[in-house]
Amino acid sequence: MLLISKVETFYGNIQALRGVDVKVNSGEIVTLIGSNGAGKSTLLMTISGVNKASTGEILFDDQHIENLPPHEIVNLGISQVPEGRRIFSRLSVEDNLRLGASAYEKGKNFDIDVKDVYDLFPVLKDRLNQRGGTLSGGEQQMLAIGRAMMARPKMLLLDEPSLGIAPKLVNQIFIAIKNINKQKKVTIFLVEQNAKKALELADRGYVLVNGNVTLEGTGQDLLKNKDIQAAYLEGGGKK
Amino acid sequence: MRKNFLQSSIKDSLFTGLIALALFGPIVGLRTVAKNEVLVVSPKWFIVLVIVVVCALGRFLTNLYIYNRDQKYGIQSTIGKSITNFLDTKGTQIALSAIIFSVIFPFLPFTDRYLMDIAIMMLTYIMLGWGLNIVIGLAGLLDLGYVAFYAVGAYSYALFAIHFGWSFWICLPIAGIFAAMFGVLLGFPVLRLRGDYLAIVTLAFGEMIRILLLNWYQLTKGPDGLTGIPRPSFFGLPFKSFPDEGEQTFHTFFGLEYSPMQRIIFLYYLILVLALITNLFTIKIRRLPIGRAWEALREDEIACKSLGVNPRNTKLTAFAIGAMFGGFAGSFFATRQAFISPESFTFIESAIIVAIVVLGGMGSQTGVVLATIFLIGLIEVFRDFESYRMIAFGGAMVLIMIFRPRGILATRKPTITLQKKEAAK
Ligand SMILES: Nc1ncnc2c1ncn2[C@@H]1O[C@H](COP(=O)(O)OP(=O)(O)O)[C@@H](O)[C@H]1O
Numbered sequence A: 001m002l003l004i005s006k007v008e009t010f011y012g013n014i015q016a017l018r019g020v021d022v023k024v025n026s027g028e029i030v031t032l033i034g035s036n037g038a039g040k041s042t043l044l045m046t047i048s049g050v051n052k053a054s055t056g057e058i059l060f061d062d063q064h065i066e067n068l069p070p071h072e073i074v075n076l077g078i079s080q081v082p083e084g085r086r087i088f089s090r091l092s093v094e095d096n097l098r099l100g101a102s103a104y105e106k107g108k109n110f111d112i113d114v115k116d117v118y119d120l121f122p123v124l125k126d127r128l129n130q131r132g133g134t135l136s137g138g139e140q141q142m143l144a145i146g147r148a149m150m151a152r153p154k155m156l157l158l159d160e161p162s163l164g165i166a167p168k169l170v171n172q173i174f175i176a177i178k179n180i181n182k183q184k185k186v187t188i189f190l191v192e193q194n195a196k197k198a199l200e201l202a203d204r205g206y207v208l209v210n211g212n213v214t215l216e217g218t219g220q221d222l223l224k225n226k227d228i229q230a231a232y233l234e235g236g237g238k239k
Numbered sequence B: 001m002r003k004n005f006l007q008s009s010i011k012d013s014l015f016t017g018l019i020a021l022a023l024f025g026p027i028v029g030l031r032t033v034a035k036n037e038v039l040v041v042s043p044k045w046f047i048v049l050v051i052v053v054v055c056a057l058g059r060f061l062t063n064l065y066i067y068n069r070d071q072k073y074g075i076q077s078t079i080g081k082s083i084t085n086f087l088d089t090k091g092t093q094i095a096l097s098a099i100i101f102s103v104i105f106p107f108l109p110f111t112d113r114y115l116m117d118i119a120i121m122m123l124t125y126i127m128l129g130w131g132l133n134i135v136i137g138l139a140g141l142l143d144l145g146y147v148a149f150y151a152v153g154a155y156s157y158a159l160f161a162i163h164f165g166w167s168f169w170i171c172l173p174i175a176g177i178f179a180a181m182f183g184v185l186l187g188f189p190v191l192r193l194r195g196d197y198l199a200i201v202t203l204a205f206g207e208m209i210r211i212l213l214l215n216w217y218q219l220t221k222g223p224d225g226l227t228g229i230p231r232p233s234f235f236g237l238p239f240k241s242f243p244d245e246g247e248q249t250f251h252t253f254f255g256l257e258y259s260p261m262q263r264i265i266f267l268y269y270l271i272l273v274l275a276l277i278t279n280l281f282t283i284k285i286r287r288l289p290i291g292r293a294w295e296a297l298r299e300d301e302i303a304c305k306s307l308g309v310n311p312r313n314t315k316l317t318a319f320a321i322g323a324m325f326g327g328f329a330g331s332f333f334a335t336r337q338a339f340i341s342p343e344s345f346t347f348i349e350s351a352i353i354v355a356i357v358v359l360g361g362m363g364s365q366t367g368v369v370l371a372t373i374f375l376i377g378l379i380e381v382f383r384d385f386e387s388y389r390m391i392a393f394g395g396a397m398v399l400i401m402i403f404r405p406r407g408i409l410a411t412r413k414p415t416i417t418l419q420k421k422e423a424a425k
């Protein structure tokens, strides 16, 4: 479904991605783990078209997307939940959700789609008129995921959804991610520093180090891998 | 802790004094006077000393009583919160009473020609403030060249009305469209700019338009300006004291005595309606996808992109629609004055409009009204003390920025950053 080959991305002179190859099949949950500064967010932003790859190809359903502007990529069915949630803090929860729907037929199906979001995250229903910024961190993450789901994506990119969130809510969010994949049939590409949780959830995983993919395999295999255990799981990994 | 604080405040005030010295030393201190046809410097060090002491002392006092943490949430927010709360709970009633008051204003016993003129001027600035609020308050694009669109509207109106003799109601939308086109023209090159850079380019754009108007003599008559701009008529009935043979005028048609006030009152209602349309439009568009996209863009451009909001179109429409209302206001200005020249469209106009929006509390429609009444009222009150006017103006701004740094009506609840600060306290 998503095929990334030899992608390199620069910030000015700084090279953040050094020829990344990643493949995500339809219906899968694929995770990408890596430490801070490895280039995970850069990869997601490059897929979404916010950052441009200087070389390499990105194919989505066999179509080249590496040169498309972000809004066209969203229209094709790739939504991103960006790192740090990026909720519109001074807008209401409802407005945040409506903005998520702005790509999909300008929100014509808001009432239908928003029900799906309530199913995933019932708390949001009671908070519709509250400002986004007044939600707790976990609720904001739920809103960010719900907002991205409003665009009816075929594929959801999630950038560190567990970042800075209470462990109890992290579980809830990972269950929701699983539901989105299993019930709504949305393919998931999950970026995490919380390697254990991500690998337990994922069908397959990749490890990114300094802009290079160094390891790949099934979630279970990677969990058992000695190098990964040393680097990301035993104390090295962030909770 | 306390001693440290005192020390740092003193240091800070001394530093403020130094800055004041560096600024006012050359500007005020080294005054040039003409003596025997040559310019000589006549130093005014005493005045400089007074200014420096006032600045340093002022800084010290604000440090002590306002920026002092123990006091901060005392003075600053009790006043502010109570105003904001009051407007939050009674908002619709207040707005309604304000509109009713504006409608009956021309017929109140104390209303005279002078008050009407001020009211018309205030309404023009309110309309400009509301128009610019779309660009600054909603879309978050700091536009310092808004006067350009006011000018484009005024000149397009004047040129079409003079050369083609078209009526106000035809020229008004044309002027709006022209201004909107200039809005897009400005929008394109600044799409990638934010903050300070955007402000600089828009400022330059405002000046470019003025200089263009000044130099394109064939079209604009340059510094001479355009005269004989047709006055608006009341749905085809002109306001004239001596009608031509067989001509119907406003007063003959309604069987009234002629009075020059009739036209003034008509102009008043005209600008009132135009301003209210601007406000209504803004209130409505905030609930539409495009208005929501403006606000989202102001909050976070990257999040917008990742959600499929097209930032280019969103910014361009904000510039275009903001400019359009500026153009409408410009048309009104042209028809009211019957004479326009580039002098009416200098940077100070942009600055006043921006001040109105910022002091009002960016994005607050009511704030724009309060800030206009305050600023324009202040300028009027000091009309007889011409030389002190700018001091009063500047002083008022400093006071507002000290006591209400987010604007008179920061109706928006504190953002996350502010909450953090409060928590840190
Ligand atoms: N806007 C930027 N400008 C310059 N360098 C950046 C920018 N964003 C990220 N980088 C650099 O690119 C590299 C990858 O960053 P990022 O993709 O954010 O990593 P991760 O998400 O894995 O923590 C880092 O070295 C970071 O310093």
Ligand SMILES: [Mg+2]
Binding pocket: A040, A041, A042, A083, A159
């Ligand atoms: Mg990251």
